[in-house]
Amino acid sequence: MRPAQGSSAAVAPSPSASAAATNSLKATQTAPPGTPGTFRVRRLQLTFTEPAHPGPSGESLGPRTLIIQLWYPAGSARGRWPLPLILFAPGFQQCANPYGDLLSAWASAGYVVAGVNFPHSDCKVATATEDDMINQPGDMSYALTRLLALSQRAGDAVSGLIDRREVAAAGQSDGGDTVAALAANTCCEDRRLTAVAVLSGAEWAPMPGRYFAGTVPPMLFVQGSADTVNPPWTSVQLYEGDSGAARYYLDLFGADHTGPYWGTNKTEQIVVRVTVAFFDRYVLGRKTALAVMTRDGNVTGSAAMVSAGAPVPSG
Template structure:
């Protein structure tokens, strides 16, 4: 791969800088009690830089089946500390502890994630909000793990959210109806070869189906969940560099991606 630059978009302070923040920010969290209708509560945890004016790109993150946003705190806080605002909803029928679990409700989750993105971006103009004037409303992205990866791919296909300018799919596959459509954006896939829940071949098929610039980071010894150790460091480092390149236009991050082992891409 030879990273050049992400797809062009209307300029903002973040995009015209051509590089991501060089400092690591302290991170704060907050809870938003969102709901897309009376029967679709979407309590959302937001990780965001506690300092700095921004504007910071925004990422909506979708959890896996029976998981919760807090289960991903290690990597989401890493992204936030690098200069991103990350919003992670708990979905009403697939998150951990729900009484009426229903895997079919994955069909509704791309619209849920888009709704959460809309509500979070609106905070940029809300008087008195800690995020007022600190959000980059042009450079926004989606990411998800497992069932959340399915949700993220749904936001690129049948429930296309054309605001998205990049996406990351962790241990996901294409399971929702629709084909890839809308503006071209870069997509990074991450998958363990020893995954017994979503097989590597399924993730590879989704990767191959994407008609846009794309990358597949293969973890030879990893399973479905990576929570620590060397594999976690690889995932956290690669995804953060991907965000820095795709959302800030940081060429240095692109070069680091280019040097990564086990990354097959045409970025």
């Protein structure tokens, strides 16, 4: 759905890192992932051209241009390379940059973060349309395939950067709808995902498949209780539709549609800590991160978190 805020321009790309420069970063710092602020963050922009292909409803799609904005640690997390990846889907008429503080926080905790700007709904499109959302999960899968291929290719700026076994996805608003379908709709499921965070998202009715018809990865649903764009019931529907044991609902009391994800504020810091702990648990397999999620997701007067089908609190 559409936020009331206006669109934002994409950032100018950072200078492309050479393979030699990237390799030099691998030796600059060693630390375990999981703590925002551990690593300095570098930026890189890539452009992918998705070839013509059939869409999920059988329609013929022409070539699609995807602008990929990368945030990544300037140092080797866990004392080794490659690193875990989080694919990120922005909201309607947005590019990844308004979410830059949140995405940079994930990267500073040891993750490569790839914001995927969609060809018919991003901040640069003169006449954006939500009708193309059914094709956006396919854009995410294509971007993942290309990023993994580049990471495997010698001499590229991202050579050796990404661990193909440690891949998560996240998205906000229409981007949340996109990754919900990518994780849990039969039209678009990508089995390479190990965890998915849906930030103020919903089930998108025009998606041609069925939601939660099979096994889905661990999922975290984050929702502001005062959101009037994607109201709380949309995230509750996702949480209650997910029958998996590893499902979580983070209720942000009094928060609106974009405040928890744009800029730096108290609520955004809760989102940072809980999402990093969620990814640490289900992307990196760190069991102790569940205690961190519980601690940081339950803040008197500000937030509450439930799991495994427990009733959603009233914020």
